[in-house]
Amino acid sequence: ETTQAAAVFDSSEIPPIGIDKYLMRLSATFRCSDATFIAALVVVDRLLEYDTGRLPLTMKNVHRLFFASLVAAVKYHEDEVYSNGHYAKAGGVHLREVNRLERVLLVALDFDLRVTPEQYRLYEASLLGVCKSSSKDMPLCLAAPGCPKKQPMSVAVTPASTASTEASSDMGQSDAPAGPGGDISASSTPVRR
Structure with missing residues (x-):
């Protein structure tokens, strides 16, 4: 089961987008709280x-591991969440992949996200x-409450004209959907729980 879980998070190749830009x-x-990033x-x-650390952190899985963890953390800690379709566009993966990553993560953790x-x-x-x-402005640092370098969460997103080219290989998939083009909020409305 661990091998299967590890394989789910591995991309076929190292994603060309750096983890800093991806975050x-x-x-x-995602438009979630800073606390949710820490969660x-x-x-x-x-x-x-x-399973005693048999899932190593690698350049092929770091993007998907954080992505799936953030999707699950948002749903657990936030009052307003978007659809998995919104998160799929944001992460540059297919909807079925979001669902699979989230399911494997939740089962592996026995649904414990506390x-x-x-x-x-x-x-x-x-x-x-x-x-x-x-000395660098790392994304997670900027998300940390109290960070002296903190900036507003409205960071610029890749323009629509280049988004589909970049996102098609963001996560090491040849058939990944176009990533976020400009402002994806126009087509996504959060659901209040």
Whole structure:
């Protein structure tokens, strides 16, 4: 089962979009709270520890691991969520792939997405420590509450004219849908739970 879970998160090749740009894109298009980004980090770590750490973090799976963790964290921690179709466009993957990644993640974690206040504070402090010692504006640092470099979540997204070219290979899939073109909010309305 672990091999199957690991295989689900692996891209066929290393995605050409760097993880920093990918996280900035997710930040701009998911429109979720900073706390949810931190919760997603907790979920990623929990998934990597699944089955005594047999799921290694690699350049072929880091994008999908964080993407699936963020989708699940948004649904668990946010009051307003978008459809999986919205998240598919934001992440540059097909809807069926979003559903599969989310399902495998939830089963692997036994549907436990809770983040204790202690875990949250630990991850937040660690993230802020990394951010303060880094000269780069890393996306997760910018999402951390209290980050001195924090910018608004309205980060520019790839223009529609180049989005389909970039997104077709964002996640190492030859048949991936066009990624977010400009502002995808026009076609997506959050659902209040």
